[in-house]
Amino acid sequence: MGHEAELSGPDLANGVAVSELAENVPFLGHAHGEAVVLVRTGRDIHAIGAACSHYSGPLAEGLVVGDTLRCPWHHACFDLRTGDALGAPALNAIACYETQRRGERVIVGAKKSRVEPQPPPNSPAKIVIVGAGAAGAAAAEQLRHHGYRGPITLIGNEAPGPVDRPNLSKDFLAGAAPMEWIPLRIDEFYGELGIDHLKNETVAELNTGNRTVTLESGAVIPYEALLLATGAEPVRLPIPGATLPHVRTLRTLADAQGIIDVATTARRAVVIGSSFIGLEVAASLRARNLDVQVVSRDRVPLERVLGAQLGQFVQQLHQEHGVAFQLNATPHAIDDGAVELEDGRKLDADLVVLGVGVKPRVSLAEKAGLEVANGVVVDSMLRTSAPGVWAAGDIACYPQPFLADPVRVEHWVVAERQGQAAARDMLGLGMPYADVPFFWSQHYDVILNYVGHADGEASVAIMGSLEKRDATVVYRRDGRVAAVVTVGRDRQSLAIEAALHRNDAPAIEALLRSGTAGSQS
Numbered sequence: 001m002g003h004e005a006e007l008s009g010p011d012l013a014n015g016v017a018v019s020e021l022a023e024n025v026p027f028l029g030h031a032h033g034e035a036v037v038l039v040r041t042g043r044d045i046h047a048i049g050a051a052c053s054h055y056s057g058p059l060a061e062g063l064v065v066g067d068t069l070r071c072p073w074h075h076a077c078f079d080l081r082t083g084d085a086l087g088a089p090a091l092n093a094i095a096c097y098e099t100q101r102r103g104e105r106v107i108v109g110a111k112k113s114r115v116e117p118q119p120p121p122n123s124p125a126k127i128v129i130v131g132a133g134a135a136g137a138a139a140a141e142q143l144r145h146h147g148y149r150g151p152i153t154l155i156g157n158e159a160p161g162p163v164d165r166p167n168l169s170k171d172f173l174a175g176a177a178p179m180e181w182i183p184l185r186i187d188e189f190y191g192e193l194g195i196d197h198l199k200n201e202t203v204a205e206l207n208t209g210n211r212t213v214t215l216e217s218g219a220v221i222p223y224e225a226l227l228l229a230t231g232a233e234p235v236r237l238p239i240p241g242a243t244l245p246h247v248r249t250l251r252t253l254a255d256a257q258g259i260i261d262v263a264t265t266a267r268r269a270v271v272i273g274s275s276f277i278g279l280e281v282a283a284s285l286r287a288r289n290l291d292v293q294v295v296s297r298d299r300v301p302l303e304r305v306l307g308a309q310l311g312q313f314v315q316q317l318h319q320e321h322g323v324a325f326q327l328n329a330t331p332h333a334i335d336d337g338a339v340e341l342e343d344g345r346k347l348d349a350d351l352v353v354l355g356v357g358v359k360p361r362v363s364l365a366e367k368a369g370l371e372v373a374n375g376v377v378v379d380s381m382l383r384t385s386a387p388g389v390w391a392a393g394d395i396a397c398y399p400q401p402f403l404a405d406p407v408r409v410e411h412w413v414v415a416e417r418q419g420q421a422a423a424r425d426m427l428g429l430g431m432p433y434a435d436v437p438f439f440w441s442q443h444y445d446v447i448l449n450y451v452g453h454a455d456g457e458a459s460v461a462i463m464g465s466l467e468k469r470d471a472t473v474v475y476r477r478d479g480r481v482a483a484v485v486t487v488g489r490d491r492q493s494l495a496i497e498a499a500l501h502r503n504d505a506p507a508i509e510a511l512l513r514s515g516t517a518g519s520q521s
């Protein structure tokens with residue numbers, strides 16, 4: 001988590017010379033006791049709050065793209081003219097201030113009041129959202145944000161409602177984040193927005209013929225428009241002992257609490273799988289002083305996603321923090337006190353965490369007859385094969401503009417933005433979903449920011465120095481940049497994301513040559 005921006009720079013209520021404001025470069029100051037960023041775009045000068053409403057990232061170190069300001073940490077997007085949160089992971093607007101030119105100076109005035117949204121072009125009689133996770137929760141809020149006043153039912157079966165899932169494997173599991181940080185919203189929030197939030201309810205059936213969903217409790221709820229956002233669930237290995245009580249997976253807050261409970265008395269943990277989640281769990285368990293071994297069939301952790309060199313760097317980081325690796329190793333069985341490998345070795349373990357991937361929860365969609373292939377198949381508007389039904393998040397297999405084949409990704413920001421995009425489309429405000437995929441992963445003091453989408457066949461080149469935490473890793477397919485990971489170069493990550501979005505290959509190459517370093521969260 002970040003912290004509130006401290007006041008620094010000039011008092012902008014007293015004004016600053018316009019000549020000090022370079023075009024499209026955020027300028028940090030303060031006004032009326034709050035940190036404020038000034039941005040000059042052409043003849044306009046905008047003033048908005050300096051702290052991102054996600055984890056308080058420093059917006060003064062972000063990137064201006066058109067009339068938006070992007071956060072350097074996890075790429076939230078804010079409207080410079082209004083402070084509106086245009087793109088997740090920010091769900092709240094930030095303050096926006098009046099600005100006034102007086103001669104050669106600009107003065108920051110009072111906060112602007114929010115403008116009530118106009119009614120949207122379409123207003124479905126009732127909207128139902130199945131799955132109260134990243135995509136579902138973001139969709140529900142987006143509907144209200146765009147002025148939809150009709151009934152919304154958000155149905156979820158995970159206590160306590162929408163949670164900050166990425167935190168579960170990181171600070172929360174490590175004991176560095178309190179419980180209050182985990183729910184995305186306080187209990188009263190949905191009531192205040194007039195959203196009927198059904199907690200602990202499971203949708204058992206979707207009937208696209210008469211447009212209803214049936215809950216396990218038997219209740220039948222009609223819809224005119226429906227979003228399926230049921231996410232994914234961890235894979236359990238089909239080996240003996242995989243369901244023993246000390247063998248855990250991690251998806252929900254309850255899962256994280258369960259791991260913490262076992263970790264309180266456990267001394268030796270084995271993490272099976274060197275996935276992002278597996279490795280983040282390993283780091284968090286080290287923070288709790290457990291001996292940790294990671295067992296993986298891979299030769300190098302994360303090699304298929306990041307390439308061998310970056311994978312080895314991440315492995316080395318974990319080794320420096322005391323994690324031991326058993327690579328090229330396959331677990332054969334688990335018993336009360338050990339994990340047995342296929343080669344006969346036994347690794348002592350009183351806690352085992354399976355981090356071997358997830359599978360999309362598509363059974364509702366399948367039973368309802370929706371087209372399913374590596375997830376629920378959607379078009380560029382995130383519409384499924386059934387009229388009135390959209391899908392978003394980990395279950396959605398969607399056409400990504402710069403990829404030949406439809407893709408399904410498991411990223412927090414993508415899920416939230418797809419939820420928001422589907423909501424807009426329900427209201428007649430849709431645009432083809434074309435955001436560049438982005439995710440981040442944290443390993444001790446190193447944060448990897450990944451933009452784009454590459455697979456194991458991409459060529460990999462490293463620019464800069466991973467050891468110095470100042471590097472760009474470039475993944476190319478057929479000579480074109482398909483994805484980029486940055487370490488310590490947050491602004492470059494934002495700039496490349498924007499250039500990938502424009503499909504501007506020359507700009508991407510120029511950015512790579514310049515190696516612009518940015519802030520690091």
Ligand SMILES: Cc1cc2nc3c(=O)[nH]c(=O)nc-3n(C[C@H](O)[C@H](O)[C@H](O)COP(=O)(O)OP(=O)(O)OC[C@H]3O[C@@H](n4cnc5c(N)ncnc54)[C@H](O)[C@@H]3O)c2cc1C
Pocket residue numbers: 130131132133134135136155156157158165166167168169201202203204229230231232250251252277361364392393394395409410411412413415416438439440441442
């Ligand atoms: C521990 C962990 C750490 C992660 N860290 C990162 C990270 O650092 N960066 C990143 O980009 N991504 C990260 N991710 C991935 C990210 O959290 C997911 O991509 C994202 O949550 C997907 O959102 P979703 O809405 O599709 O699914 P979810 O957030 O899983 O939400 C789906 C919800 O639907 C509910 N549901 C399912 N079926 C039904 C039903 N029939 N009836 C009612 N409710 C139902 C589920 O219980 C769940 O609450 C992490 C994931 C995990 C598990």
Ligand code: FES
Pocket residue numbers: 002052053054055056057071072073074075076089090
């Ligand atoms: S802190 Fe700004 S996007 Fe996370």
